[in-house]
Each structure stands twice: as C-alpha cells, then as structure tokens.
Amino acid sequence: MSTNTSSPKSAGNRVGSVQCDNTTLHLLKANDYVANAIRERLKDVCVINVCSSPGSGKTTLMQETGKLLANDLNISVLVGDPETERDAIRMREVGINALQIVTGGMCHIEAQMILQALDHIDITGTDLLFIENVGNLLCPSAFDLGEDYRVTLLATTEGDDKPKKYPRMFLTSELMLVSKSDLLPYVPFSVDAVTKDAREVNPNIEVITISTLKNEGIDEWCDWLKEKVKQKKESRLQAEVK
Amino acid sequence: MHELSIVKDIFDTLEGHYGARVEDVQQIQVTAGLLSNVQPVLIQNAFDAFIAENRGYVEMELEVVVNDIVAYCDVCQQNFPVHYHRFVCPCGRSSSTIVQGNELYISKVIFKQEK
Numbered sequence: 148m149s150t151n152t153s154s155p156k157s158a159g160n161r162v163g164s165v166q167c168d169n170t171t172l173h174l175l176k177a178n179d180y181v182a183n184a185i186r187e188r189l190k191d192v193c194v195i196n197v198c199s200s201p202g203s204g205k206t207t208l209m210q211e212t213g214k215l216l217a218n219d220l221n222i223s224v225l226v227g228d229p230e231t232e233r234d235a236i237r238m239r240e241v242g243i244n245a246l247q248i249v250t251g252g253m254c255h256i257e258a259q260m261i262l263q264a265l266d267h268i269d270i271t272g273t274d275l276l277f278i279e280n281v282g283n284l285l286c287p288s289a290f291d292l293g294e295d296y297r298v299t300l301l302a303t304t305e306g307d308d309k310p311k312k313y314p315r316m317f318l319t320s321e322l323m324l325v326s327k328s329d330l331l332p333y334v335p336f337s338v339d340a341v342t343k344d345a346r347e348v349n350p351n352i353e354v355i356t357i358s359t360l361k362n363e364g365i366d367e368w369c370d371w372l373k374e375k376v377k378q379k380k381e382s383r384l385q386a387e388v389k
Numbered sequence: 390m391h392e393l394s395i396v397k398d399i400f401d402t403l404e405g406h407y408g409a410r411v412e413d414v415q416q417i418q419v420t421a422g423l424l425s426n427v428q429p430v431l432i433q434n435a436f437d438a439f440i441a442e443n444r445g446y447v448e449m450e451l452e453v454v455v456n457d458i459v460a461y462c463d464v465c466q467q468n469f470p471v472h473y474h475r476f477v478c479p480c481g482r483s484s485s486t487i488v489q490g491n492e493l494y495i496s497k498v499i500f501k502q503e504k
Contacts, residue, residue, distance in 0.1 A: 166502050172406055172495040174398045174419070254391055285426050286391050289493075314474040315424045318485055347475050350483035 178290055181258035185293025188265065193379040194276045195372075196292050198316060199300035200309075201282030204326045204359060206234045208300065208368075209277055211359045213243035215369055216275075220376060223270050226279040227256040234279065244268065255286035258293055274376050284313035296375060302327045303334050307341035314348045322353045322371065329358040392435035395427065395493070400439070400446070402495060410500070416450040418497035422458065422490035429453040448501075458490030 185194075197205050206226070213222050223244040226234040229252050238245035246268040248260050261278060270276060278294060280287045299320040301309055304327055310317040317323060323345050325338055342354045355371065357364035399419065403411045421427040432453055440446040458471035462478035468488050469478045476485050 166500040168498040168500070170406075170495060170498055172402050174395060174402060174493045174495065177398070177401070253394075289391075289426055311474050315426060315491075318424070318476075318487075346483065347477055349485045350476070351485065 175289065178258045181262055182291035182293040185258060185261055185265070188262075189270075189276065189293065190383055191380075192270065192273050192276045193296075193372075193376045194278065194292075194294045195375070196278045196280060196287075196294035196297045197300070198280045198284070198287050198297060198320070199282060199326075200284050200302070200305055203282070203300045203302035203305060205279050205282070205300055206237055207359050208324070208326065208357070209243070209279055210237060210241050211365065212277075212369065212372070213238065214241055215365065216372065217242070219369075219373060220274045221272050222275045222277065223268060223273045224277045224279060225261060225264050225268065227260075227281045229253065229281060244270070244273070250281055254281060254283050255290055256280050256292060257290050261292050274380075275372060284309065284316045288313070288316040288319055295379060296321045298322045298324060300324045300326045301341065303330050303336040307336045307338075307344070310341065310345040310348050317345050317348045317352060320349070320352060322355065324364075324368065325354065325356040327358060327360075328356045328363050329361040392427070392432045393439065395432060396435045396439045399436075399451075399495060400443075403498070407498070412445060413500045413502075414446075414449055414498055415501040416452065416497075416499040417495055418452045418454060418499075420454045420456060420492060420494055420496040422456045422492045424458060424487070424490040425493040427453070427493060429455060452497075454496065456489050456492060459488045460484050460490075461486040461488050 199205050209224055216222060224238050225246055225248055226238065227248045227250055228234055229250050232247045232249065235245040235247035246264055248256060248264050250256060250260065256278065278292055297320045299316055301323060303325065325341060338356055345352050345354065355364050355367050357368055359365065399417065403414065433451060436451045440449055459468050460471050460476055461468050462480060462482060462484050464482050465478060465480050477483050
C-alpha cells in the first residue's frame, strides 16, 4: 500500500515501499474498561461525579449535602485534589465518610484511581457515593469514572459564557448547578443566558440554581439526589427479578 | 492538559496491538474529534518529549487529524455540522446525538520497510 507522507523527518528514512495499516485503535479505552468494572462493583450505590472549576463550591456543597441528608441517606465521598488532603478533612469534620485521592499534580481523576481508592474506604451500606473531581472543566470531561450521573457546578462569579467554552463538560453532564446565587445581584451573570447556552450544547441538561450560604435551591438539589438514589435501587431490584 | 498521558496511551496501545513490530513504525496518524479536548500542537510537543526520552522511537512521527463535530437531527433524519458548539439543527431543533467529534483513536500506522 502506498502513502503520501512526505514530511522532512521521514523522507530520509524511507527505503523502498512503505506498509500502511489503516486502523481504529481507540485511545483511553483502558479507562473505559476500568470504569465499567467500577459500575459492576458499585451496583448498589448511586455514584455521582461532581465537576467544576476550582473554587466554585464543590466541597462546601458536599459538606452541606452530607449534613442535610444525614438522616435520609448514607453518603461517602472520594475527593480529588492535585496536592492536599484538606478537602477530605473538611468532610470528616462534619461526619461524612471521606477519602482523599491526591492526584500528584494531575489535572483529572482517572477510573483506575477510583478503583484503587475503593480498596481503602469502607462503603458498606453507602447509598450515595460522590466523587469530587479535580477543579477543571476540561480534562475530567474525557474520563468516565464509572458514575451514574455527572453534575457540573458553575459559580455565578465565573461568568455565564462557560457552557460554550467547555462544551464537552456540559454535554456529558446530566445536571448543571448554578452555584453562589447569593452573588447574583452583584455580578454580571444571567441564569437564563447560561441555561440557554447549556441547553444548546445539551438539550437534556437539568439546571438548578443554588446557594449553600443562603440555603437557596438546596432542597431541590437534595430531592434530585434522593430521586436518583431511589431510581438506582429500583433498577437494581428489577434486574434481580429478571 | 493531559497530553503526555495520551501519548503514553498511544505507545501502550501500539505495543499491545503490534508487539515488537512497534519498533518498525515510521509514522502514526491520530484522529481527534473537536470534543476530545486534544490540541494538535500540545500533543505534538508531548509526543516529541516522549520520543526524546525513549530512544527506540526517536525516528517516529505523529500526524494529528482533527474532526469537526457532526450531530444527528431526529426530526430531519440527517446529520448536520455543529458550528461554535451550537448543537442546533438548521431546522431549529436541539440535538446532542453526536455522530462525529468525540473520537480519539490511532487511525493509521505506517511501517518502515527495508529493501
């Protein structure tokens, strides 16, 4: 088979004919394989991958959610951070079962890290497992962590133009939480505009506006979580019946 | 941002598929959809850095082909190109059924062949 490659680097090396193999070798498939192994292992647990930029309020939201749902759901959290253990400590301070995944400077969590972390945290009886991803709207979008749902926070301070700038994150999320709504009177941010942009990228994305500081939208968020946990348990029961 | 891990994955995939023949690879072509967040320049730099450290591959070249985003409209029953990440068909309906744009794969491998 012939080829038309003619860059300066290869031109000197080519001797005689060149064999060309047209192929489809998917990259990152190892991650998808591990993600499915996690799904298989966590059949009884509703797993939610929480993504956002740094500083949009993921950890605070996890803390508040843990406190509010303490009587309804058994919650565990795996927290990703490039360097520190701080977030897991913050979770444990409010009584949430948490394990830190220090990624060592890496910009995202990969499925393999979750699989390994599961050997170091006791999630017996856990209904809801949050994976708090590394703060980054780009790279985490490409890595399936075996989650049931992906939730992306977007703080009002970040600007309402983000869904179009980071489309894959919003395309792969089931829910967008517009956080820090208490700051809406002070920042040029339109919830309508961000919702419209997000739905142009992903027409099925749900949107809830929240403020953990003023307790706005938190009930709606908690109801969403309870519904998803219920659905997971029901689908599990149906699968057993079959 | 994780270009180096993608480059490592390229070599793991090649070694897994071709075994020892990987040493005879002269050029590979990677096809990346616009949604895969792969920047051709950055992955080229990461690739050059990797082969500089791994002398066995020092002659290998990389070509990156970028695919545009194409989605499918259920109503019109046809594909439409997605411009500026607006997943809206010319007929006005939204659709996030992606036909092309998410992919990231090695699409071509060219082997050195001695006389």
